[in-house]
Amino acid sequence: MADSRSPDIVVxxxxxxxxxxxxxxxxxxxFPxxxxxxxxxxxxGSTRRVGTALDEADRLAWAPLFAGVLDHLERGRGFxxxxxxxxxxxxxxxxSALYWIVGQLLGAPVVQNVEGVRLYDVRDTGRTIGQGARFSVTNAESTYHTDASFDDEVVDYVGLLCLNPAKSGGLSQLVSGYTVEAELAASAPDSLRTLAEAFHVDRRGGIRPGESPTALRPVITTDRSGLIYRYLRTWIEVGHEKAGEPLSPAQTEALDALDQVLNRPELRVEFMLRPGDMFFANNRWTLHNRTAFEDHPDPGRRRHYVRLWLSAQTHRHANID
Structure with a gap:
């Protein structure tokens, strides 16, 4: 892609x-x-939302028709x-059953909570963040983040199926982590270095036997495939409170610098999903936000999305080898 700001440079x-x-x-x-x-x-014909498990022959036959989606996720915009x-x-x-099938053609669905759920309903339950809820079950703005920032394994792709949109609000917003890193390197290099250090991240109830209530994770790091972000600021702030280790001035400054870049309007793309749309994003290096929303009074029309987390080791390694 040619850089419109410097026409002779390929970025x-x-x-x-x-x-x-x-x-x-x-x-x-x-849809193909x-x-x-x-x-x-x-x-x-599926009796359950997750009732259809594709065999290897089906995946090999059908996955090539979604190669363009994977190209977007791995080598393009990331969504x-x-x-x-x-x-x-x-x-x-x-x-939901169709979405589950499509997800299997892009990666392997992974468990999203300690209950073992792999197809997760995203809708307002009336609970609040202050009550210990995750943003996914509230109508509050989520702030820019990556999913499962506390988990041991990085979730490669996050998917969202829109069944019902909200009455108003609930806008999807995305930012490229590669752009964010470049901006921080130019304007706040000390903060960028701090973000590569470990922060306490609240597991938000996703605690398995023997685990600490917080996990130590860098906000920005790299592996063979490129950048990896693990970020949701509220989980970091709560994590440090639970660990009894207040954020240092340098850590707070680094998080502030990151948020300032993430919230620059000229960096983000935003859109509304329509009923039936299946949204997928690279969860390693795109950060997404959902704006606050007002729901319909009719329970049958309330905002309802369905989330998938996908592991895509094969696609990542094919991209870098």
């Missing part, structure tokens, strides 16, 4: 700003028509929206 396409991303048609991907009938039939199959009027359970 990493993962290091984008809002004006580099292009119109929605550039990252909204129609050659697969629509077969996968919709599978979804309709894509797969639109619902044209003309497929599916009830919520079948939409």
């Amino acid at each position: 990493d396409p993962r290091a984008w700003r809002r004006d580099d991303v292009g119109p929605e048609t550039a990252w909204r991907i129609p 028509p050659d697969l629509a009938d077969a996968l919709v039939a599978l979804a309709r 894509a929206v797969i639109e619902a199959p044209a003309g497929a009027d599916l009830p919520p359970e079948a939409r």
Whole structure:
């Protein structure tokens, strides 16, 4: 991708700003028509949302039709929206089953909590962050973050299926971590170094036997595939409180510097998901936010998304070897 600010320089396409991303048609991907009938039939026939487990033959046959999505996730903008199959009027359970099938063509679904849930409902339960809830079950703005920042394993991709949007608000926003790192390197190099050190991160109730209530994680690090972010500021602040180790002035300054860059309007892309849309993002180096929302009074119309966490080791290694 040519850098519009320096036409003669070719930059990493993962290091984008809002004006580099292009119109929605550039990252909204129609459901592959050659697969629509077969996968919709599978979804309709599923007795449970996670009832269809694809075998290796199916994955090998069907995954190439989603290669463009993986290219977006690994080598492009780091996100894509797969639109619902044209003309497929599916009830919520079948939409979720179809999403579960598509997720298996992009990676391996992983457990999202200590209860073993792999397909997680994101909707407002009336609880608050102050009561110990996660942002996913509130209507509060989530702030820029990566999912599972406290976990031992980094979640490669996060997915969201829109079943019902909110009455108002609930805007999806994304920022490139590569752009953020470059901005910090130029404006706050000391803070960037601090962000590579370990912070206490609250596990937010996701504690298994023998585990500490906090995990020590760097905010920004790298591996063979590139940048890795582990960030949700509230979890860090609560984590340090629980650990009895107040954030140092340098740590607070570093988090402030990061938030200032993350919240710059010219760096972010934002959009609303439509019913049936399947959104996927690279959770290693894109950071996402959901703005606060107001819900419908009718329970049947309230905001309801479904989340997937995917492991994609094969795709990552193919990208770097």
